[in-house]
Amino acid sequence: MSELYVDSVAHSFGGHSVINNVYLKCGVGEVVGVLGRNGSGKSTLLKIIFGSIKPNYKFIRIDGELVQKGYLTHKIIYLPQGYFLPQYLSLELLVNLYVNKYREQLLAIDLFREHLKMRIGDLSGGHRRLAEALLMIYSDAKYILLDEPFSQLAPLISEQLKHHIRELLPEKGFIVTDHDYQQILEVSSRVVLIHNGCNYNIGHTDDLILHGYLPAHFV
Numbered sequence: 722m723s724e725l726y727v728d729s730v731a732h733s734f735g736g737h738s739v740i741n742n743v744y745l746k747c748g749v750g751e752v753v754g755v756l757g758r759n760g761s762g763k764s765t766l767l768k769i770i771f772g773s774i775k776p777n778y779k780f781i782r783i784d785g786e787l788v789q790k791g792y793l794t795h796k797i798i799y800l801p802q803g804y805f806l807p808q809y810l811s812l813e814l815l816v817n818l819y820v821n822k823y824r825e826q827l828l829a830i831d832l833f834r835e836h837l838k839m840r841i842g843d844l845s846g847g848h849r850r851l852a853e854a855l856l857m858i859y860s861d862a863k864y865i866l867l868d869e870p871f872s873q874l875a876p877l878i879s880e881q882l883k884h885h886i887r888e889l890l891p892e893k894g895f896i897v898t899d900h901d902y903q904q905i906l907e908v909s910s911r912v913v914l915i916h917n918g919c920n921y922n923i924g925h926t927d928d929l930i931l932h933g934y935l936p937a938h939f940v
């Protein structure tokens with residue numbers, strides 16, 4: 722079964738519980754949006770799924786197989802918050818590192834076609850962020866975890882990013898978190914809110930008010 726399944730995730734830092742019994746699943750063809758206040762544990766959850774944080778407890782299955790560290794399966798990739806690729810590497814080298822199956826499609830995108838020889842650190846801030854996100858989206862991984870991919874992006878670039886997520890949807894599943902909740906509501910097929918360490922399914926903007934994520938006078 723093509724599915725990333727995460728259950729019973731619990732983690733604390735220095736005795737302070739951050740997430741407690743979180744459940745999440747994401748199939749191929751789905752974009753799962755994860756919302757939550759600052760410090761609610763969204764990045765921690767994504768890092769646990771990727772395997773870079775060892776939690777107190779977790780149960781993760783990828784395509785039916787029990788997994789200890791997501792990244793060891795090569796089926797999962799994580800875009801962290803903020804720049805993470807060394808600034809002195811060229812786009813060409815990064816494409817060679819991350820992209821294989823979808824190489825032609827990625828190289829057809831203006832940003833890569835026109836700036837292939839450029840160092841990623843010499844791009845504008847928004848283009849650098851977009852390039853990092855696209856390298857993850859067009860990588861060979863099947864499940865793509867995107868941590869605040871819309872931050873720093875101008876509206877037109879955010880549209881491009883959503884377009885590329887949709888392009889790959891038939892073959893991939895996405896878990897995306899961002900404080901630009903409108904982008905999340907727009908791109909996601911399902912939305913969950915992390916609140917008080919637990920997850921809540923969000924069906925409507927009203928649910929975000931109910932759980933205290935949006936202010937009551939919002940609508």
Ligand SMILES: Nc1ncnc2c1ncn2[C@@H]1O[C@H](COP(=O)(O)OP(=O)(O)OP(=O)(O)O)[C@@H](O)[C@H]1O
Pocket residue numbers: 734735739757758759760761762763764765766802
């Ligand atoms: N390595 C760490 N050591 C101690 N505490 C940590 C560590 N990493 C995160 N935390 C704490 O865990 C909580 C959740 O952090 P996390 O970064 O997962 O939240 P978030 O929902 O992604 O927040 P934001 O939206 O502000 O990025 C915060 O209180 C944070 O201070």
